Amino acid sequence: MKNKILAVTNRKGGVGKTTIAVNIAAGLATNYKMNCVLIDADPIGSSTLWLGDTTINRLKIKRLTLPNSPNNKYHALQTWGATLLNTSLNCDVIIADLPPIEIGVFSELINQVNKIIVPVGLSSLEWEASFPLIERVMSASKDINEAKGIIVPSRIHPQKIIPREKIIEVLPTQWTLAPQLSLRSDFQKASELKNWVGNTAKNSTAHKEINKLVSFIAKNIN
Ligand SMILES: Nc1ncnc2c1ncn2[C@@H]1O[C@H](COP(=O)(O)OP(=O)(O)O)[C@@H](O)[C@H]1O
Ligand SMILES: [Mg+2]
Numbered sequence: 001m002k003n004k005i006l007a008v009t010n011r012k013g014g015v016g017k018t019t020i021a022v023n024i025a026a027g028l029a030t031n032y033k034m035n036c037v038l039i040d041a042d043p044i045g046s047s048t049l050w051l052g053d054t055t056i057n058r059l060k061i062k063r064l065t066l067p068n069s070p071n072n073k074y075h076a077l078q079t080w081g082a083t084l085l086n087t088s089l090n091c092d093v094i095i096a097d098l099p100p101i102e103i104g105v106f107s108e109l110i111n112q113v114n115k116i117i118v119p120v121g122l123s124s125l126e127w128e129a130s131f132p133l134i135e136r137v138m139s140a141s142k143d144i145n146e147a148k149g150i151i152v153p154s155r156i157h158p159q160k161i162i163p164r165e166k167i168i169e170v171l172p173t174q175w176t177l178a179p180q181l182s183l184r185s186d187f188q189k190a191s192e193l194k195n196w197v198g199n200t201a202k203n204s205t206a207h208k209e210i211n212k213l214v215s216f217i218a219k220n221i222n
Helices: 017-031 046-051 073-088 103-109 124-140 164-170 185-192 205-221
Strands: 005-008 036-040 059-063 093-097 115-120 149-153 175-177
Touching: 005 017, 005 073, 017 036, 017 046, 017 059, 017 093, 017 115, 017 185, 017 205, 036 046, 036 073, 046 059, 073 093, 073 103, 103 124, 115 124, 115 205, 124 149, 124 175, 149 205, 164 175, 185 205
Parallel strands: 005 093, 005 115, 036 059, 036 093, 115 149, 149 175
Antiparallel strands: none
């Protein structure tokens, strides 16, 4: 597997990064029998709080805070990336849960990971905040044919279906659009119960949505 290092990130907090990182890591381990390492790169440690004591098979969690200071950004991020690469030698896939990211750090991050997963809600504010990320990936990966960026429509009102065709039409080729995750209390409940929706809300709509997203991700990394 060549694309094994995935980073979930956004310039904003509260968009669903941790929810997505935790559930796709558990989903890839459970549904695809992949050995996963969930990297908690957020100094706040939300995914460690969520899954730190997990007994999910084939899933490990490791803290490795993303260097987010403007000083010596380049070197610090290279070291961070090298640790990820080293970790990746002993597993099938790495999912890194990142803190809200500054655009300069993001530009360096692009070179350290294989895929960038960006949760985006339906509001124009969230889209506008994501444009610089879309643009950076576009210019950094002009020469590659496969999508480096994956947009995950996140926290979508359950009665809303996103206009997929319209979004795909305007997305650059370096980006792809994943199936959507709706706003569902089962996601919140899973975090309270410190497990993934596949265990806390088996066969629920939230679980089905995650399974769809997990299979989309699995296709994109193989
Ligand atoms: N699809 C969803 N449905 C319902 N609640 C969600 C969903 N995604 C995230 N949340 C909730 O929104 C809040 C922020 O989510 P979180 O995953 O921690 O975002 P981030 O890591 O981007 O800050 C949490 O309370 C979480 O439970
Ligand atoms: Mg988070």
